[in-house]
Amino acid sequence: MKRYTVLILIVIVITIISGVTNATAKETEPKPFKTKEQCLSCHEKETFGIEKEGKKISLYVDQEKYENSVHGQFACIGCHKFEEPHQYGKVLTNRVSEKCANCHTGATFEYSRSVHNQNSEQEQPNCVDCHGGHYIKKIDGVDSPVAAVSLADTCGQKCHAQESEHFKESFHGKAAALNAENSADCVTCHGYHQILSQDNPVAMTSEEKKSFLCKSCHGSSLLGTESMEHYVIQPEGYSLPMYLTKEIFIWLILVVVTVFLLHIELDLFHRLRTALTRKKDETKGV
Numbered sequence: 001m002k003r004y005t006v007l008i009l010i011v012i013v014i015t016i017i018s019g020v021t022n023a024t025a026k027e028t029e030p031k032p033f034k035t036k037e038q039c040l041s042c043h044e045k046e047t048f049g050i051e052k053e054g055k056k057i058s059l060y061v062d063q064e065k066y067e068n069s070v071h072g073q074f075a076c077i078g079c080h081k082f083e084e085p086h087q088y089g090k091v092l093t094n095r096v097s098e099k100c101a102n103c104h105t106g107a108t109f110e111y112s113r114s115v116h117n118q119n120s121e122q123e124q125p126n127c128v129d130c131h132g133g134h135y136i137k138k139i140d141g142v143d144s145p146v147a148a149v150s151l152a153d154t155c156g157q158k159c160h161a162q163e164s165e166h167f168k169e170s171f172h173g174k175a176a177a178l179n180a181e182n183s184a185d186c187v188t189c190h191g192y193h194q195i196l197s198q199d200n201p202v203a204m205t206s207e208e209k210k211s212f213l214c215k216s217c218h219g220s221s222l223l224g225t226e227s228m229e230h231y232v233i234q235p236e237g238y239s240l241p242m243y244l245t246k247e248i249f250i251w252l253i254l255v256v257v258t259v260f261l262l263h264i265e266l267d268l269f270h271r272l273r274t275a276l277t278r279k280k281d282e283t284k285g286v
Contacts, residue, residue, distance in 0.1 A: 036063070039076040065135045096126040110194035130154055148176045148185040155186050169233070189213060 042048055043061040050057050066072055071079075079099050097117070101108035104127075111117055116125050130146055137144035145154040152173060156164020167173040167186070175183035189205055196203035204213045235243045 036066075036076055039080075061134050069135045070138055071134075071136055096128055100127045107193045110192070114191075114193060114195040115197050116195060125159060129158060142179060146187075147179075148183055149179045151185045151187065152176065184217065188217075 172184040
């Protein structure tokens with residue numbers, strides 16, 4: 001009888017200890033943040049960040065800028081799942097498209113078929129590389145990185161530097177930089193999210209489709225058969241007339257400005273000499 005009593009007491013003690021341990025563990029478990037205010041209690045500090053490979057990575061979030069972004073009304077956990085410890089760097093980068101897909105299904109599907117999502121061995125551009133992270137603006141706003149006036153810089157900043165510089169020197173690039181209405185920019189020819197390789201016959205920039213692409217704006221399919229992709233004016237081939245025109249106008253402007261400056265200087269010298277002569281004559285007359 002005593003044996004059973006001891007066993008029962010042992011079971012009761014073990015149960016009590018287990019309950020206390022579980023309760024303590026639950027109390028010490030981090031509670032998930034649910035509001036922007038909770039997240040910003042750390043992330044609103046401008047000096048807040050982490051060290052990675054000897055470099056300081058800022059984790060500061062400007063609350064005002066975020067609230068003025070297109071996502072400003074959403075809580076942080078809409079994109080950032082609460083995890084302990086916090087995830088950062090490549091772990092989050094790899095999840096970007098997956099998270100954006102929760103709302104932007106069509107754009108994510110197109111992106112999954114593009115050249116930007118094909119090579120798994122190299123780090124590929126994702127949504128935030130073009131649109132930004134916390135401060136995403138409307139695509140038709142002039143301050144958006146994907147607006148026509150900024151798009152060449154956005155594409156050239158990390159990936160297509162040479163193509164971007166060539167484009168900005170072209171007529172299309174200068175029109176886009178001035179935010180001209182209906183000006184052609186990168187996405188006009190390459191598309192938005194489903195950007196295909198030029199080797200793909202379905203791509204708008206392929207040899208098979210390029211003439212039709214140019215015709216859609218210029219009304220002539222002949223432009224696309226010989227034109228260069230980003231059009232660098234060179235003193236040869238079909239761009240020779242434009243090259244000569246450009247050079248003639250540059251020298252014409254320099255000559256005209258020089259002649260006018262010389263004319264102004266001579267006129268000023270003449271006026272000064274006349275004034276001095278008149279003053280001298282007046283002095284002699286006195």
